[in-house]
Amino acid sequence: MLSIDDLDTPAILIDVDRAEANIARAQAHADRHSLKLRPHIKTHKLPYWAKKQIAAGAVGITCQKIGEAEVMADAGLTDIFLPYNILGRAKLERLKALHGRVTLSVTSDSMETLAGLAATFTDPGQPLQVLVECDTGMGRCGVQSASQAVALAREIDKAKGLAFGGLMTYP
Known part of the structure; x- marks a missing residue:
């Protein structure tokens, strides 16, 4: 298994569990307040994460x-x-x-x-x-x-x- 010390920099590391929890928390907040969430993709710019946001309940993306x-x-x-x-x-x-x-x-x-x-x-x-x-x-x-x-x-x-x-x- 690759150690963090073996990574060449710069490198992007994503804590998948934390990212998924953040998506779920944002969507739960929107749902509690009857809001339609349309997250901005400017942070991740990745279709993978945009699709995760849609799957969680977002109505679209920005x-x-x-x-x-x-x-x-x-x-x-x-x-x-x-x-x-x-x-x-x-x-x-x-x-x-x-x-x-x-x-x-x-x-x-x-x-x-x-x-x-x-x-x-x-x-x-x-x-x-x-x-x-x-x-x-x-x-x-x-x-x-x-x-x-x-x-x-x-x-x-x-x-x-x-x-x-x-x-x-x-x-």
Whole structure:
């Protein structure tokens, strides 16, 4: 058997029992409070652990980048949320291709982001879910007022290939 002293560094070591207990504890907390858990994969970035989270009861996963979401989709994960504004033709085309493979939702916090989404997603039969990102005090990103959130939600509603999916904030 390999000893820890025999490992070449750097090396990644995972305490599987502890990781599985953490997944179970997070899901139990969500269940106790009737919350739908959608964990962010930014820590592990591994389909193996994302599938463990889904098996424990998570409704889907959150990925920060399109590339991460593509890897997860390739591994069979089917419900993915991207909480980062997507800009640029190449990324929007990748997003559209991904949307054809999985249940996908994204955020928008500006008319500029929304314009790109509306121009890319035009099929009312398969609308892209778009959540309005709201700044609730962290000063990171998101619309700054309720009136801005309402205005953006109304624009989402007007776009034939988009569907208003709710509000999102980074607490």
